[in-house]
Amino acid sequence: VCFIPGGLDCxxxxxxxxxxxxxxxxxxxxxxxxxxxxxxxxxxxxxxxxRICWRLVECVPDRWMEAVVLGFVQGAPRADVLSRLLGNLxxxxxxxxxxxxxxxxxxxxxxxxxxLQSLLGYLSLDSVxxxxxxxxxxxxxETWSSNSAVKHSPPxxxxxxxxxxxxxxxxxxxxxxxxxxxxxLTSMMVGVKCHLDSSLPQLRRLxxxxxxxxxxxxxxxxxxxxxxxxxxxxxxxxxxxxxxxxPFCVVPSLPDDDRSEKADAALxxxxxxxEKPHTAAAVMPDEELGAELDSDDxxxxxxxxxxxxxxxxxxxxxxxxxxxxxxxxxxxxxxWEATIKAxxxxxxxxxxxxxxxxxxxxxxxxxxxxxxxxxxxxxxRQRAQVAVLTTDPIPVAKYLTSQFYSLNYSLRQRMDILxxxxxxxxxxxxxxxxxxxxxxxxQKPCIQLLPGSDSSKDWRRIVDERIKxxxxxxxxxxxxxELASCPNEFNSVAxxxxxxxxxxxxRPLTTFDLLGEDHLVLxxxxxxxxxxxxxxxxxxxxxxMGKALLEFVWALxxxxxxxxxxxLLSCISSLLLSVPAERILADMTExxxxxxxxxxxxxxxxxxxxxxxxALQNLLLMExxxxxxxxLPS
Amino acid sequence: xxxxxxDPQFVLRGTSAAVHTLHFSCGGPEPxxxxxxxxxxxxxxxxxxxxxxRVDKALDGHGRKSVYCVETMGGKDRLLSQGRDQRICLxxxxxxxxxxxxxxxxEHVGFCRCSLLKVAQGRWLMAVAARSLEEVQILExxxxxxxxxxxxxxxxxxxxxxxxxxxxxxxxxxPVLLAGYEDGSVVLWNVSMGKALSQLVxxxxxxxxxxxxxxxxxxxSGSSEKVLSIWSLNEQQNLQVYKTHKLVSAGISxxxxxxxxxxxATAGWDHRIRIFxxxxxxxLAVLDYHTGTVHCVSFSDHSNxxxxxxxxxxxxQRISVWSLYAQT
Numbered sequence: 001v002c003f004i005p006g007g008l009d010c011x012x013x014x015x016x017x018x019x020x021x022x023x024x025x026x027x028x029x030x031x032x033x034x035x036x037x038x039x040x041x042x043x044x045x046x047x048x049x050x051r052i053c054w055r056l057v058e059c060v061p062d063r064w065m066e067a068v069v070l071g072f073v074q075g076a077p078r079a080d081v082l083s084r085l086l087g088n089l090x091x092x093x094x095x096x097x098x099x100x101x102x103x104x105x106x107x108x109x110x111x112x113x114x115x116l117q118s119l120l121g122y123l124s125l126d127s128v129x130x131x132x133x134x135x136x137x138x139x140x141x142e143t144w145s146s147n148s149a150v151k152h153s154p155p156x157x158x159x160x161x162x163x164x165x166x167x168x169x170x171x172x173x174x175x176x177x178x179x180x181x182x183x184x185l186t187s188m189m190v191g192v193k194c195h196l197d198s199s200l201p202q203l204r205r206l207x208x209x210x211x212x213x214x215x216x217x218x219x220x221x222x223x224x225x226x227x228x229x230x231x232x233x234x235x236x237x238x239x240x241x242x243x244x245x246x247p248f249c250v251v252p253s254l255p256d257d258d259r260s261e262k263a264d265a266a267l268x269x270x271x272x273x274x275e276k277p278h279t280a281a282a283v284m285p286d287e288e289l290g291a292e293l294d295s296d297d298x299x300x301x302x303x304x305x306x307x308x309x310x311x312x313x314x315x316x317x318x319x320x321x322x323x324x325x326x327x328x329x330x331x332x333x334x335x336w337e338a339t340i341k342a343x344x345x346x347x348x349x350x351x352x353x354x355x356x357x358x359x360x361x362x363x364x365x366x367x368x369x370x371x372x373x374x375x376x377x378x379x380x381r382q383r384a385q386v387a388v389l390t391t392d393p394i395p396v397a398k399y400l401t402s403q404f405y406s407l408n409y410s411l412r413q414r415m416d417i418l419x420x421x422x423x424x425x426x427x428x429x430x431x432x433x434x435x436x437x438x439x440x441x442x443q444k445p446c447i448q449l450l451p452g453s454d455s456s457k458d459w460r461r462i463v464d465e466r467i468k469x470x471x472x473x474x475x476x477x478x479x480x481x482e483l484a485s486c487p488n489e490f491n492s493v494a495x496x497x498x499x500x501x502x503x504x505x506x507r508p509l510t511t512f513d514l515l516g517e518d519h520l521v522l523x524x525x526x527x528x529x530x531x532x533x534x535x536x537x538x539x540x541x542x543x544x545m546g547k548a549l550l551e552f553v554w555a556l557x558x559x560x561x562x563x564x565x566x567x568l569l570s571c572i573s574s575l576l577l578s579v580p581a582e583r584i585l586a587d588m589t590e591x592x593x594x595x596x597x598x599x600x601x602x603x604x605x606x607x608x609x610x611x612x613x614x615a616l617q618n619l620l621l622m623e624x625x626x627x628x629x630x631x632l633p634s
Numbered sequence: 635x636x637x638x639x640x641d642p643q644f645v646l647r648g649t650s651a652a653v654h655t656l657h658f659s660c661g662g663p664e665p666x667x668x669x670x671x672x673x674x675x676x677x678x679x680x681x682x683x684x685x686x687x688r689v690d691k692a693l694d695g696h697g698r699k700s701v702y703c704v705e706t707m708g709g710k711d712r713l714l715s716q717g718r719d720q721r722i723c724l725x726x727x728x729x730x731x732x733x734x735x736x737x738x739x740x741e742h743v744g745f746c747r748c749s750l751l752k753v754a755q756g757r758w759l760m761a762v763a764a765r766s767l768e769e770v771q772i773l774e775x776x777x778x779x780x781x782x783x784x785x786x787x788x789x790x791x792x793x794x795x796x797x798x799x800x801x802x803x804x805x806x807x808x809p810v811l812l813a814g815y816e817d818g819s820v821v822l823w824n825v826s827m828g829k830a831l832s833q834l835v836x837x838x839x840x841x842x843x844x845x846x847x848x849x850x851x852x853x854x855s856g857s858s859e860k861v862l863s864i865w866s867l868n869e870q871q872n873l874q875v876y877k878t879h880k881l882v883s884a885g886i887s888x889x890x891x892x893x894x895x896x897x898x899a900t901a902g903w904d905h906r907i908r909i910f911x912x913x914x915x916x917x918l919a920v921l922d923y924h925t926g927t928v929h930c931v932s933f934s935d936h937s938n939x940x941x942x943x944x945x946x947x948x949x950x951q952r953i954s955v956w957s958l959y960a961q962t
Contacts, residue, residue, distance in 0.1 A: 299911050302636055302638065304917060306922065307906070
């Protein structure tokens with residue numbers, strides 16, 4: 001596209017029309033890919049060309065304005081380029097304003113960070129446009145702090161909005177921050193609460209990072225808000241957005257590498273100032289020059305062979321352990337520590353003795369609090385609890401499940417009960433051979449076991465593995481270690497673990513309301529039920545469990561928390577994998593058909609990506625099931 | 635074939651509380667009874683008669699708060715005691731009296747034992763940890779005037795002073811203070827100028843106790859970790875690490891070198907007393923009598939070397955008295 005220079009008054013509206021028509025037909029990239037770099041060069045120093053460019057975009061008819069503006073924003077490499085190309089279009093044209101301030105920020109969320117940077121930078125570069133910047137920030141904050149947005153919008157959109165907020169903050173100058181300080185503070189307080197309420201760790205982290213950044217901006221002196229969370233690439237990227245290097249003039253022949261320079265946040269290097277003042281710390285050589293006479297020889301040492309490290313003995317009997325743990329013997333903390341460390345192995349070595357006092361021991365362990373600072377206290381306690389539960393499953397499971405629904409336990413304790421039940425179930429259902437016990441992920445055993453996140457072929461692999469591990473081979477082709485099979489100990493107790501947990505979920509207590517505020521525990525409960533269902537394969541109770549689980553899922557299927565919904569979908573997966581196909585067909589056909597239509601809905605309409613994926617998995621599993629049944633003769 | 639470790643010569647019972655500090659006073663001429671002063675957790679100072687092995691007197695001057703330091707000031711008639719009631723009491727015990735003649739309110743809430751040094755007839759210098767976190771105050775007794783306050787420089791982050799030792803090379807020279815701090819370093823201070831001469835990081839954990847041999851210009855410090863650190867002082871008044879010795883168990887409450895500088899004793903958290911030769915730190919004996927942490931060890935000041943004793947006080951409320959290497 002060539003322009004004829006030289007003092008002619010030409011009308012550009014024809015060109016604008018062409019541009020607009022091309023863009024609306026979806027050819028933005030092609031035409032702007034050529035146009036934008038050329039315009040960039042031309043407008044770099046020449047004001048007339050800038051005016052021409054502005055006229056060009058202003059003349060695009062309204063019905064095509066959106067496509068053109070979108071194309072320009074995406075095509076321009078930097079904020080100042082965009083500023084040169086569009087001028088004050090956003091102020092003059094209503095449609096452009098809508099696209100830039102509303103549509104691209106709040107309604108769409110697929111644009112790259114660089115596009116966000118150039119868009120918001122563009123708004124900040126001119127004083128007329130800065131008012132728009134403030135307005136944009138306010139609207140972004142409103143969305144960020146709205147409870148329903150946090151609950152219902154997809155995590156990708158929330159990430160996008162957080163990035164936009166951080167970039168806006170980085171552009172604001174001090175007087176502007178002062179003027180909207182109050183609003184920033186209120187939105188931050190409301191928003192951080194909604195974010196921390198969420199069950200998804202990613203959203204919690206997003207909320208924390210944004211809140212910290214806002215607090216940093218508004219409190220330049222004095223204490224700043226600081227959260228504790230694990231840093232990962234996402235948080236680091238977000239934090240780097242807060243620091244803006246000012247746009248500098250670029251040699252026209254190198255348009256692209258400054259974008260990456262801006263993205264590298266210019267974090268000030270903290271000088272390594274923590275070296276202690278080096279006082280003379282040289283070690284003198286061991287042999288002194290001028291050897292001393294060894295006049296210590298006349299002192300004869302005594303026998304010191306008994307000198308070993310002092311070890312406090314742990315009690316050897318279970319009842320002694322109980323005494324130490326419950327006693328008011330707060331004096332002998334060494335003994336208490338030694339007992340805690342030795343408890344799990346003692347329990348496993350003395351099953352008969354443990355069975356006599358199992359419920360009492362379970363009670364003590366559930367309420368045990370850390371008296372001294374032992375490393376790994378939480379894990380030691382959990383392993384002892386699992387040992388007690390596997391030694392005497394039925395009474396202890398009864399106790400634990402009843403306590404799950406009792407008054408006056410903390411959320412942490414209730415979730416501990418769920419973890420212990422899962423670990424014990426896993427242990428009971430695994431055939432016992434050496435060297436094959438799965439490592440216990442102490443924090444979240446649930447996530448390790450969920451098969452739903454694998455591809456749909458994996459269920460076959462899992463089933464095959466299980467079959468292989470449970471059959472006994474008469475003739476071993478190669479030299480395998482012959483795997484001994486043994487009865488599945490989980491069989492007799494699966495129902496005791498499962499049914500009491502599912503019983504009272506809809507009965508709120510004063511301090512514990514699963515269907516209300518405590519949706520985090522509900523999420524964990526649902527995931528626990530999924531695992532128990534999965535482990536109950538080949539047990540007698542599996543069909544009854546399956547039916548109960550299906551009803552449970554049906555009741556909760558519209559829950560607003562996405563973590564809960566993910567759990568419900570894993571329940572369906574476990575069900576489809578564990579309950580034998582014939583039983584599903586015989587007893588649960590109608591429910592399954594209803595579930596299938598619900599799953600179809602979830603695949604299309606659910607806002608959470610993981611939920612959609614799990615629902616798709618389940619539909620595939622159902623298809624496989626149908627095919628399998630068709631193969632078998634009826 | 636090495637002999638098994640000896641048994642205590644005798645054991646003093648009757649404090650009915652953990653023993654935190656011990657001090658002998660046996661140097662007097664013959665008709666004087668050798669005495670052992672002990673401070674306990676229940677606030678009492680017991681005066682033990684080492685001939686009858688019984689308590690002669692029990693002094694109650696610290697409001698039932700634990701006494702963690704006792705020292706005599708020139709003879710057994712004047713006693714100084716430091717307790718957790720933030721006070722240092724000076725006692726007059728002559729002719730059967732048991733009265734507190736004077737007291738210093740230190741406002742120190744830690745466990746740092748004070749250190750006494752006689753600088754002239756009737757005049758002592760005392761180093762105490764002061765009220766402010768990192769400072770050590772030097773007072774002159776009996777006038778109780780402050781000589782100086784030793785403040786580490788800003789940002790040094792030494793923590794609390796844990797143990798102190800005042801000494802001077804000989805009678806006329808300048809008094810110097812060795813202080814062990816919470817961050818594991820030992821600092822040498824010049825008392826008259828109030829300046830630090832040298833600092834050495836000896837341990838990773840707080841220095842629990844130290845002792846110094848001014849003749850050899852070498853000292854030893856124990857900490858809550860498993861290492862004993864021996865350091866020396868060179869002519870430029872700089873501290874340098876000389877040697878370290880690894881122990882079997884962690885934790886040393888007290889270290890003391892015998893007045894003849896031949897052996898030293900350590901009191902351990904693992905209930906044991908260890909004896910080492912001072913020249914080369916050769917392990918000599920492990921005395922395993924107590925059933926609780928040993929809080930303090932002390933050598934006696936008998937003029938007759940054959941009568942020398944070692945006493946150890948423990949959390950199990952007993953004081954064991956040993957006679958070791960008395961022939962050398």
